[in-house]
Amino acid sequence: MRIREPFKLAAVGVIGFWLMAFALLPNLLVAVASLLERGGDEFVAPILTLDNYRRLLDLLYLGVLLDSLWLAAATTLLCLLLGYPFAYLLTRMPARWRPLLLLLVIVPFWTSSLVRTYAMVILLQTNGWLNQLLLNLGWIAEPLELLYTEPAVIAGMLYALLPFMILPLYAVLEKLDRRLIEAARDLGAGRVTIFRRIILPLTLPGIVAGCLLTFLPGLGMFYVADLLGGARTMLVGNLIRDQFLSARDWPFGAAASVLLTVLMGLLLWAYYLSARRANRGALP
């Protein structure tokens, strides 16, 4: 124990420092900036104001927020519909194949998601691979307009986020006690009843976790909308980036960031509450 105490202290210290320096401090800076006025050369002027938040209530920006919520929600739903059966099938595979299949789910992470999004452009553009394939097969007479559409944005986000849905679902489905399913069959339940009354409620924590892990990043993924959606879709992520990099209105960009952070915080809090309720009285 004596040897382990300093190690524990060092580990906690490093993590604590890391979180303070690279998570808490920047967020505090953003929160402070959002309450200041736009300045000249220094980007912010030290005058307190709520003006930035008032501007966010503008219909234009509310529309941006709603668009972002809609895209993230649609992506999340698609991820869930694809990811749930996928994760379920993974758990049904022979045990010695599962690590390899999980690895295949994770492999895309080894490449930057920006690079992967560019790859999607090559696939989807007017003379891209997908159109070429469909033309060669004779299924279409002229190239489809795939790139710079909302479905393209959703496809790009789906591709980037699907593993975040599959992994938590796999974790809960893997843990699911097969004997409970046998018990339900023994009591006369058919497939639909077993899924609805046993499997779904018992995997709900994984579903919620997966949805959060796709929905929250989905809200801020500006580069996917940029590259695959063209200039047509303006999302919260794009808005923030533009305020900082193009419009040079740091306080307003900061206010939008704070709004996004608060929104995500609320969702996480809701998740925490639901998880606590689900755990009450559960078997150890």
Add this chain to the structure above:
Amino acid sequence: MSEWVIELRNVSKAYAAHAVLRNVSLQVRAGEFLTLLGPSGCGKTTILRLLAGFEPADGGEIVIGGQDMRTLPPEQRQVNTVFQSYALFPHLTVFENVAFGPRVKGVKGAALRERVMDTLRMVKLEDFAGRKPGQLSGGQQQRVAIARAVVNQPRVLLLDEPLSALDYKLRKAMQLELKQLQRRLGITFIFVTHDQEEALSMSDRVAVMNAGRIEQFGTPRQIYEVPANLFVARFVGEINNLSGRVVAAAPPRYDIRLHDRVINLKSPYVFGVGDRVHVLVRPEDVRIWREHEGSAEERAVLFPAVVEAVVYKGSTVDLAIRLDSGDVLSTTQFFNEDDQALMNLDFREGERVFVDWVRDWETILPHEE
């Protein structure tokens, strides 16, 4: 309609190349409490899984209530299982766990409530209806598992080592309760255990299994008193095994040489002169004579021996006795108030004694390697 509620005919089952059941045949009467007894891996749980329908048999026939089970999935069988791990639904309350089966069959509202609460009352859990399984003790979870199964009024209840997770005292109490419940409900129970005491005390009939076969099928008394072979004799209770040889045969009586003694014993088996046999004696049937007891001619048929170990057990005294021939016998001596000689069980280790056993209570079996 045959008198059997369950019939297994030449059922076999293998996992990969490993045979788990080899040509098992078994018939169960309606309302019977039948126990499958055997060491782990003997195939007893596999029989339950085949009956419940979780797995198909490789060969043979399974008939429940006159109906061939081959193509019937578990959800359509009139059997219910009490699982070893209970397999209670952790996210549902006790009430909802018990209501699961009836709900699936379309029972609703007041009728459902009444039926579930009646069953919970039967297992004395009516005050726990709103709890989740995780908030119950092991014994209470066990009762929920039983209630969840019997509420469906199955033809047959399958119980897979349901008491093995409980402590000794609770297990004893639950044995009694299960037996009473079975009598009250009139449901056929098929009970799996590796605990021979549990099997003997609860069952109408016991099937002793080993390595995928049924070694003996009979009443607890038959199993204990007339074991069919060495495996059953050894597995069900403790038994002393003496090797002997037949020196004279006049069926059903035989003269058998045990070391330097020849004794005349009775057996339903037919032996020839020169055959090697096992003479099996239960510890409680062994009698011990102290050095000063008995006359000289009485001693001529007794086995001289030395007390090796004395274990006081409260209601009995267990002795390990080494015969002069080298065999060690275990014996159980009961305190007997009517017999002053036996009241005095203060044997010393190293004491010289003479032993025999209650004649005709032994079992003689053909020699097995």
